[in-house]
Amino acid sequence: MERAAREYVSGKGVNRGRIVLHSDLNNFFASVECKKRPELQDFPVAVCGRREDRHGIVLAKNEKAKKAGVKTAEAIWQAKKKCPHLVIVPPDYDEYVRYSAIVKNIYSCYSDRVESFGMDEAWIELTGDIRINTLSDGEKVAHKIRNRIKEETGLTVSIGVSDNKVFSKLASDYKKPDAVTVFGPFNYESIVSKIDIGEMLFVGRSARSKLHLFGLNTIGDISLTNEIFMKSIMGKNGMKIYHDACGGNISPVCRIGERATETKSVGNSVTLPKDLENIDQVKRMIHLLSDKVAWRLRNDGFACRTVCISVRDTSLVTTEKQCPVKRTSNSIEIAHAAIKLYEQSYDITKPVRSMGVRCTCLVNTKEHVQLDLFDDKQEFRNKREDIDAVIDKIRLKYGMKLIYPAAAMGTNTTLANHPAFSHGV
Protein backbone atom coordinates (compact mmCIF):
# COMPACT_ATOMS: atom_id res chain seq x y z
CA MET A 1 0.00 0.00 0.00
CA GLU A 2 1.26 3.43 -0.90
CA ARG A 3 1.64 6.34 1.52
CA ALA A 4 -1.77 7.96 1.04
CA ALA A 5 -3.72 4.75 1.71
CA ARG A 6 -1.42 3.86 4.65
CA GLU A 7 -2.19 7.22 6.20
CA TYR A 8 -5.89 6.68 5.66
CA VAL A 9 -5.88 3.25 7.29
CA SER A 10 -3.90 4.47 10.26
CA GLY A 11 -6.52 7.17 10.84
CA LYS A 12 -4.17 10.03 9.98
CA GLY A 13 -5.68 10.87 6.61
CA VAL A 14 -6.93 14.28 5.53
CA ASN A 15 -10.51 13.37 6.40
CA ARG A 16 -9.78 12.42 9.99
CA GLY A 17 -12.76 13.32 12.18
CA ARG A 18 -15.19 13.99 9.34
CA ILE A 19 -18.59 12.29 9.28
CA VAL A 20 -20.39 12.31 5.94
CA LEU A 21 -23.61 10.48 5.14
CA HIS A 22 -24.89 9.64 1.67
CA SER A 23 -28.55 8.77 1.49
CA ASP A 24 -30.14 7.14 -1.54
CA LEU A 25 -33.89 6.57 -1.91
CA ASN A 26 -34.39 2.99 -3.11
CA ASN A 27 -36.07 2.56 -6.52
CA PHE A 28 -37.36 6.07 -6.01
CA PHE A 29 -39.83 6.59 -8.90
CA ALA A 30 -41.20 3.05 -8.68
CA SER A 31 -41.53 3.22 -4.90
CA VAL A 32 -43.55 6.44 -5.12
CA GLU A 33 -45.84 4.82 -7.70
CA CYS A 34 -46.36 1.78 -5.47
CA LYS A 35 -47.22 4.11 -2.60
CA LYS A 36 -49.78 5.90 -4.73
CA ARG A 37 -51.34 2.60 -5.75
CA PRO A 38 -50.58 0.02 -3.05
CA GLU A 39 -52.22 -2.73 -5.13
CA LEU A 40 -49.13 -2.55 -7.41
CA GLN A 41 -46.85 -3.63 -4.58
CA ASP A 42 -47.20 -7.32 -5.44
CA PHE A 43 -46.37 -6.93 -9.14
CA PRO A 44 -43.23 -6.14 -11.10
CA VAL A 45 -43.59 -2.43 -11.92
CA ALA A 46 -41.69 -0.18 -14.31
CA VAL A 47 -42.07 3.57 -14.66
CA CYS A 48 -41.75 4.32 -18.37
CA GLY A 49 -41.82 7.40 -20.53
CA ARG A 50 -44.85 7.69 -22.76
CA ARG A 51 -44.64 5.91 -26.09
CA GLU A 52 -46.19 8.80 -28.02
CA ASP A 53 -43.43 11.09 -26.76
CA ARG A 54 -40.96 8.58 -28.19
CA HIS A 55 -39.69 8.03 -24.66
CA GLY A 56 -40.83 4.45 -24.51
CA ILE A 57 -38.02 3.41 -22.19
CA VAL A 58 -37.78 2.19 -18.61
CA LEU A 59 -37.00 5.09 -16.27
CA ALA A 60 -37.19 3.10 -13.03
CA LYS A 61 -38.36 -0.26 -11.75
CA ASN A 62 -39.26 -1.88 -8.45
CA GLU A 63 -37.48 -4.76 -6.75
CA LYS A 64 -39.71 -7.42 -8.37
CA ALA A 65 -39.06 -6.09 -11.88
CA LYS A 66 -35.35 -5.88 -11.11
CA LYS A 67 -35.35 -9.57 -10.13
CA ALA A 68 -36.97 -10.39 -13.47
CA GLY A 69 -34.03 -8.73 -15.21
CA VAL A 70 -35.67 -5.44 -16.19
CA LYS A 71 -33.07 -2.73 -16.65
CA THR A 72 -33.24 1.05 -16.55
CA ALA A 73 -33.02 2.73 -19.99
CA GLU A 74 -34.09 -0.32 -21.98
CA ALA A 75 -37.07 -0.19 -24.34
CA ILE A 76 -40.47 -1.23 -23.04
CA TRP A 77 -40.65 -4.16 -25.50
CA GLN A 78 -37.31 -5.50 -24.28
CA ALA A 79 -38.47 -5.32 -20.68
CA LYS A 80 -41.79 -6.98 -21.53
CA LYS A 81 -39.96 -9.82 -23.23
CA LYS A 82 -38.11 -10.65 -20.03
CA CYS A 83 -41.07 -9.94 -17.79
CA PRO A 84 -44.43 -10.44 -19.59
CA HIS A 85 -46.52 -9.40 -16.57
CA LEU A 86 -44.65 -6.16 -16.10
CA VAL A 87 -46.98 -3.32 -15.07
CA ILE A 88 -46.11 -0.12 -16.94
CA VAL A 89 -46.93 3.20 -15.31
CA PRO A 90 -46.22 6.73 -16.60
CA PRO A 91 -43.96 9.03 -14.59
CA ASP A 92 -45.46 11.60 -12.23
CA TYR A 93 -42.62 14.09 -11.77
CA ASP A 94 -44.64 16.43 -9.56
CA GLU A 95 -45.04 13.68 -7.05
CA TYR A 96 -41.32 12.78 -7.20
CA VAL A 97 -40.32 16.41 -6.63
CA ARG A 98 -42.70 16.56 -3.68
CA TYR A 99 -41.33 13.43 -2.00
CA SER A 100 -37.82 14.62 -2.70
CA ALA A 101 -38.59 17.88 -0.86
CA ILE A 102 -40.15 16.07 2.11
CA VAL A 103 -37.07 13.88 2.45
CA LYS A 104 -34.75 16.86 2.11
CA ASN A 105 -36.60 18.57 4.95
CA ILE A 106 -35.94 15.53 7.12
CA TYR A 107 -32.20 15.64 6.28
CA SER A 108 -32.06 19.32 7.15
CA CYS A 109 -33.18 18.52 10.71
CA TYR A 110 -29.78 16.89 11.21
CA SER A 111 -27.47 19.34 9.44
CA ASP A 112 -27.47 22.60 7.49
CA ARG A 113 -25.05 20.99 5.05
CA VAL A 114 -27.27 18.92 2.78
CA GLU A 115 -26.23 18.60 -0.85
CA SER A 116 -28.65 16.99 -3.29
CA PHE A 117 -27.31 14.71 -5.99
CA GLY A 118 -30.22 14.23 -8.34
CA MET A 119 -33.73 13.90 -7.03
CA ASP A 120 -33.15 10.79 -4.94
CA GLU A 121 -29.69 11.19 -3.42
CA ALA A 122 -28.05 13.58 -0.98
CA TRP A 123 -24.97 13.99 1.15
CA ILE A 124 -25.36 15.14 4.73
CA GLU A 125 -22.27 16.35 6.58
CA LEU A 126 -22.41 15.88 10.35
CA THR A 127 -18.85 17.03 11.06
CA GLY A 128 -18.75 19.67 13.76
CA ASP A 129 -21.88 18.53 15.62
CA ILE A 130 -20.56 18.13 19.17
CA ARG A 131 -22.80 15.13 19.83
CA ILE A 132 -21.45 13.26 16.83
CA ASN A 133 -17.76 12.42 16.99
CA THR A 134 -17.22 9.00 15.50
CA LEU A 135 -18.39 6.99 12.52
CA SER A 136 -20.51 4.89 14.85
CA ASP A 137 -22.22 8.06 16.13
CA GLY A 138 -22.86 8.82 12.46
CA GLU A 139 -24.25 5.34 12.00
CA LYS A 140 -26.80 5.95 14.79
CA VAL A 141 -27.95 9.16 13.10
CA ALA A 142 -28.19 7.29 9.80
CA HIS A 143 -30.55 4.75 11.37
CA LYS A 144 -32.65 7.57 12.84
CA ILE A 145 -32.95 9.19 9.41
CA ARG A 146 -33.74 5.85 7.76
CA ASN A 147 -36.51 5.15 10.29
CA ARG A 148 -37.96 8.64 10.08
CA ILE A 149 -38.16 8.54 6.28
CA LYS A 150 -39.84 5.17 6.43
CA GLU A 151 -42.37 6.33 9.04
CA GLU A 152 -43.13 9.69 7.46
CA THR A 153 -43.12 8.77 3.79
CA GLY A 154 -43.25 4.99 3.54
CA LEU A 155 -40.12 5.04 1.38
CA THR A 156 -36.88 3.24 2.15
CA VAL A 157 -33.33 4.54 1.86
CA SER A 158 -29.86 3.10 1.85
CA ILE A 159 -27.42 5.24 3.76
CA GLY A 160 -23.65 5.14 3.59
CA VAL A 161 -21.59 6.52 6.47
CA SER A 162 -17.97 7.49 5.97
CA ASP A 163 -15.47 10.30 6.39
CA ASN A 164 -15.69 11.55 2.80
CA LYS A 165 -18.23 11.96 0.03
CA VAL A 166 -16.82 9.32 -2.31
CA PHE A 167 -16.75 6.51 0.26
CA SER A 168 -20.14 7.39 1.76
CA LYS A 169 -21.66 7.11 -1.73
CA LEU A 170 -19.85 3.81 -2.23
CA ALA A 171 -21.24 2.59 1.11
CA SER A 172 -24.84 3.55 0.28
CA ASP A 173 -24.57 1.47 -2.91
CA TYR A 174 -23.10 -1.50 -1.07
CA LYS A 175 -26.22 -2.71 0.69
CA LYS A 176 -29.77 -2.08 -0.57
CA PRO A 177 -32.62 -1.61 0.14
CA ASP A 178 -33.35 -0.17 3.59
CA ALA A 179 -29.84 -0.44 4.99
CA VAL A 180 -26.98 1.43 6.63
CA THR A 181 -23.35 0.66 5.75
CA VAL A 182 -20.25 2.18 7.33
CA PHE A 183 -16.98 2.48 5.40
CA GLY A 184 -13.88 3.82 7.10
CA PRO A 185 -10.25 3.13 7.89
CA PHE A 186 -11.30 0.11 10.02
CA ASN A 187 -12.71 -1.85 7.05
CA TYR A 188 -10.74 -0.28 4.20
CA GLU A 189 -8.52 -3.31 3.72
CA SER A 190 -11.15 -5.97 4.36
CA ILE A 191 -13.99 -4.49 2.27
CA VAL A 192 -13.50 -1.13 0.54
CA SER A 193 -10.23 -2.00 -1.20
CA LYS A 194 -11.87 -5.07 -2.80
CA ILE A 195 -14.61 -3.11 -4.56
CA ASP A 196 -14.38 -2.72 -8.35
CA ILE A 197 -12.92 0.68 -9.26
CA GLY A 198 -15.80 1.21 -11.70
CA GLU A 199 -18.17 1.44 -8.73
CA MET A 200 -16.41 4.55 -7.46
CA LEU A 201 -17.99 7.95 -8.07
CA PHE A 202 -16.67 9.78 -11.15
CA VAL A 203 -15.02 6.69 -12.61
CA GLY A 204 -16.88 6.26 -15.88
CA ARG A 205 -16.96 3.28 -18.19
CA SER A 206 -14.04 4.44 -20.33
CA ALA A 207 -11.83 5.26 -17.33
CA ARG A 208 -12.65 1.85 -15.91
CA SER A 209 -11.68 -0.05 -19.04
CA LYS A 210 -8.48 1.95 -19.35
CA LEU A 211 -7.53 1.10 -15.76
CA HIS A 212 -8.36 -2.55 -16.43
CA LEU A 213 -5.82 -2.52 -19.28
CA PHE A 214 -3.18 -1.75 -16.67
CA GLY A 215 -4.42 -4.56 -14.47
CA LEU A 216 -5.99 -2.11 -12.05
CA ASN A 217 -9.38 -3.59 -11.20
CA THR A 218 -10.16 -2.63 -7.63
CA ILE A 219 -9.89 0.35 -5.34
CA GLY A 220 -7.10 -1.50 -3.56
CA ASP A 221 -5.21 -1.92 -6.86
CA ILE A 222 -5.28 1.85 -7.32
CA SER A 223 -4.02 2.37 -3.78
CA LEU A 224 -0.93 0.32 -4.67
CA THR A 225 0.04 2.72 -7.45
CA ASN A 226 1.08 6.30 -6.88
CA GLU A 227 0.14 9.79 -7.93
CA ILE A 228 2.88 10.13 -10.55
CA PHE A 229 1.99 6.88 -12.26
CA MET A 230 -1.74 7.67 -12.26
CA LYS A 231 -1.03 11.11 -13.68
CA SER A 232 1.11 9.61 -16.40
CA ILE A 233 -1.67 7.31 -17.62
CA MET A 234 -4.74 9.49 -17.12
CA GLY A 235 -3.63 13.04 -16.44
CA LYS A 236 -5.40 15.13 -13.82
CA ASN A 237 -8.32 12.72 -13.62
CA GLY A 238 -5.87 9.93 -12.78
CA MET A 239 -4.56 11.89 -9.80
CA LYS A 240 -8.10 12.49 -8.62
CA ILE A 241 -8.96 8.80 -8.89
CA TYR A 242 -5.80 7.94 -6.94
CA HIS A 243 -6.65 10.31 -4.08
CA ASP A 244 -10.30 9.31 -3.99
CA ALA A 245 -9.36 5.61 -3.90
CA CYS A 246 -7.07 6.29 -0.93
CA GLY A 247 -9.88 7.93 1.08
CA GLY A 248 -8.58 11.40 0.30
CA ASN A 249 -11.52 13.16 -1.32
CA ILE A 250 -11.71 16.43 0.57
CA SER A 251 -14.64 18.11 -1.17
CA PRO A 252 -17.05 19.60 1.36
CA VAL A 253 -20.80 19.03 1.48
CA CYS A 254 -22.46 22.26 0.34
CA ARG A 255 -24.92 24.17 2.45
CA ILE A 256 -28.50 24.27 1.21
CA GLY A 257 -28.71 26.91 -1.54
CA GLU A 258 -24.95 27.06 -1.86
CA ARG A 259 -24.79 25.47 -5.28
CA ALA A 260 -26.11 28.61 -6.94
CA THR A 261 -22.96 28.97 -9.00
CA GLU A 262 -23.13 25.39 -10.26
CA THR A 263 -26.87 25.26 -10.86
CA LYS A 264 -27.00 27.80 -13.63
CA SER A 265 -30.72 27.86 -14.19
CA VAL A 266 -34.02 26.30 -13.26
CA GLY A 267 -36.54 25.91 -16.04
CA ASN A 268 -39.62 24.13 -17.21
CA SER A 269 -40.94 23.75 -20.72
CA VAL A 270 -43.72 21.96 -22.48
CA THR A 271 -44.43 20.84 -26.03
CA LEU A 272 -48.13 20.92 -26.61
CA PRO A 273 -50.17 18.23 -28.33
CA LYS A 274 -52.40 21.10 -29.52
CA ASP A 275 -51.24 24.66 -30.24
CA LEU A 276 -52.03 27.50 -27.88
CA GLU A 277 -54.20 29.72 -29.99
CA ASN A 278 -54.55 32.99 -28.16
CA ILE A 279 -52.95 35.22 -25.56
CA ASP A 280 -55.31 34.02 -22.85
CA GLN A 281 -54.12 30.42 -23.25
CA VAL A 282 -50.50 31.52 -23.43
CA LYS A 283 -50.85 33.52 -20.22
CA ARG A 284 -52.31 30.56 -18.40
CA MET A 285 -49.54 28.31 -19.65
CA ILE A 286 -46.95 30.84 -18.46
CA HIS A 287 -48.58 30.88 -15.03
CA LEU A 288 -48.48 27.08 -14.83
CA LEU A 289 -44.84 26.88 -15.93
CA SER A 290 -43.78 29.76 -13.65
CA ASP A 291 -45.51 28.13 -10.73
CA LYS A 292 -43.43 24.98 -11.11
CA VAL A 293 -40.20 26.84 -11.70
CA ALA A 294 -40.79 29.03 -8.63
CA TRP A 295 -41.56 26.02 -6.46
CA ARG A 296 -38.35 24.33 -7.58
CA LEU A 297 -36.35 27.50 -6.93
CA ARG A 298 -37.69 27.78 -3.40
CA ASN A 299 -37.13 24.11 -2.76
CA ASP A 300 -33.46 24.44 -3.64
CA GLY A 301 -33.04 27.64 -1.62
CA PHE A 302 -32.67 29.95 -4.63
CA ALA A 303 -34.12 33.15 -6.00
CA CYS A 304 -33.49 34.48 -9.50
CA ARG A 305 -32.60 37.81 -11.03
CA THR A 306 -33.34 37.00 -14.66
CA VAL A 307 -36.39 35.46 -16.29
CA CYS A 308 -36.21 33.90 -19.78
CA ILE A 309 -38.92 32.57 -22.01
CA SER A 310 -38.57 30.42 -25.08
CA VAL A 311 -41.32 30.18 -27.66
CA ARG A 312 -41.62 27.87 -30.63
CA ASP A 313 -44.23 28.80 -33.18
CA THR A 314 -45.91 26.61 -35.77
CA SER A 315 -43.06 27.17 -38.25
CA LEU A 316 -40.95 25.36 -35.60
CA VAL A 317 -38.62 28.30 -35.01
CA THR A 318 -37.61 28.69 -31.38
CA THR A 319 -36.55 32.03 -29.97
CA GLU A 320 -35.55 32.96 -26.46
CA LYS A 321 -35.90 36.33 -24.73
CA GLN A 322 -34.84 37.39 -21.28
CA CYS A 323 -35.20 40.29 -18.87
CA PRO A 324 -33.80 41.26 -15.47
CA VAL A 325 -36.13 41.14 -12.45
CA LYS A 326 -35.91 42.11 -8.81
CA ARG A 327 -34.64 39.08 -6.93
CA THR A 328 -37.58 36.69 -6.60
CA SER A 329 -38.78 33.13 -6.15
CA ASN A 330 -42.45 34.04 -6.39
CA SER A 331 -44.48 32.45 -9.16
CA ILE A 332 -46.66 35.49 -9.83
CA GLU A 333 -43.67 37.83 -10.16
CA ILE A 334 -41.93 35.39 -12.49
CA ALA A 335 -45.09 34.90 -14.53
CA HIS A 336 -45.68 38.65 -14.86
CA ALA A 337 -42.14 39.18 -16.13
CA ALA A 338 -42.55 36.28 -18.57
CA ILE A 339 -45.90 37.54 -19.86
CA LYS A 340 -44.50 41.04 -20.37
CA LEU A 341 -41.57 39.54 -22.30
CA TYR A 342 -43.97 37.55 -24.44
CA GLU A 343 -46.17 40.53 -25.23
CA GLN A 344 -43.20 42.75 -26.06
CA SER A 345 -41.17 40.31 -28.12
CA TYR A 346 -43.57 38.06 -30.00
CA ASP A 347 -46.39 38.37 -32.42
CA ILE A 348 -49.18 37.47 -30.03
CA THR A 349 -51.58 36.60 -32.84
CA LYS A 350 -49.47 33.60 -33.86
CA PRO A 351 -50.26 30.18 -32.37
CA VAL A 352 -47.64 28.64 -30.07
CA ARG A 353 -46.41 25.05 -30.40
CA SER A 354 -44.08 24.84 -27.46
CA MET A 355 -42.90 27.15 -24.70
CA GLY A 356 -40.70 27.36 -21.65
CA VAL A 357 -39.98 29.56 -18.66
CA ARG A 358 -36.49 29.59 -17.19
CA CYS A 359 -34.88 31.49 -14.32
CA THR A 360 -31.17 32.33 -14.28
CA CYS A 361 -28.71 34.50 -12.33
CA LEU A 362 -29.57 32.48 -9.24
CA VAL A 363 -28.78 33.66 -5.75
CA ASN A 364 -28.89 31.94 -2.41
CA THR A 365 -31.99 33.07 -0.50
CA LYS A 366 -30.18 32.66 2.81
CA GLU A 367 -27.77 35.40 1.74
CA HIS A 368 -28.07 38.87 3.17
CA VAL A 369 -30.59 40.93 1.23
CA GLN A 370 -30.05 44.62 0.67
CA LEU A 371 -33.46 46.20 1.13
CA ASP A 372 -34.36 49.24 -0.92
CA LEU A 373 -35.57 52.00 1.43
CA PHE A 374 -37.62 53.61 -1.30
CA ASP A 375 -39.19 50.39 -2.49
CA ASP A 376 -42.84 50.75 -1.56
CA LYS A 377 -43.57 47.26 -2.86
CA GLN A 378 -41.35 45.53 -0.29
CA GLU A 379 -44.18 44.98 2.15
CA PHE A 380 -46.28 43.47 -0.61
CA ARG A 381 -43.38 41.26 -1.56
CA ASN A 382 -42.98 40.01 2.01
CA LYS A 383 -46.64 39.03 2.02
CA ARG A 384 -46.16 37.07 -1.20
CA GLU A 385 -43.25 35.24 0.40
CA ASP A 386 -45.46 34.30 3.35
CA ILE A 387 -48.10 32.99 0.96
CA ASP A 388 -45.45 30.97 -0.91
CA ALA A 389 -44.34 29.38 2.35
CA VAL A 390 -47.92 28.31 3.09
CA ILE A 391 -48.41 26.96 -0.45
CA ASP A 392 -45.18 24.98 -0.14
CA LYS A 393 -46.37 23.44 3.13
CA ILE A 394 -49.75 22.46 1.71
CA ARG A 395 -48.10 20.88 -1.33
CA LEU A 396 -45.62 18.91 0.74
CA LYS A 397 -48.43 17.54 2.79
CA TYR A 398 -51.17 16.90 0.24
CA GLY A 399 -49.60 16.90 -3.23
CA MET A 400 -48.77 19.29 -6.03
CA LYS A 401 -52.11 19.21 -7.77
CA LEU A 402 -54.16 20.40 -4.83
CA ILE A 403 -53.24 24.04 -5.16
CA TYR A 404 -52.64 26.05 -8.34
CA PRO A 405 -52.39 29.73 -9.19
CA ALA A 406 -55.90 30.97 -9.99
CA ALA A 407 -54.48 32.78 -13.01
CA ALA A 408 -53.67 29.39 -14.54
CA MET A 409 -57.22 28.16 -14.21
CA GLY A 410 -59.19 30.65 -16.29
CA THR A 411 -62.96 30.84 -16.39
CA ASN A 412 -63.65 29.69 -19.90
CA THR A 413 -64.73 26.07 -19.59
CA THR A 414 -63.79 25.23 -23.17
CA LEU A 415 -60.19 26.13 -22.33
CA ALA A 416 -60.26 23.80 -19.35
CA ASN A 417 -60.55 20.96 -21.86
CA HIS A 418 -57.38 21.95 -23.70
CA PRO A 419 -55.10 18.91 -23.53
CA ALA A 420 -52.22 21.01 -22.24
CA PHE A 421 -54.17 21.81 -19.11
CA SER A 422 -55.83 18.50 -18.51
CA HIS A 423 -52.42 16.83 -18.31
CA GLY A 424 -51.47 19.09 -15.45
CA VAL A 425 -48.39 19.69 -17.61
Ligand SMILES: [Mg+2]
Ligand atom coordinates in the same frame (compact mmCIF):
# COMPACT_ATOMS: atom_id res chain seq x y z
MG1 LIG B 1 -31.84 5.78 -5.74
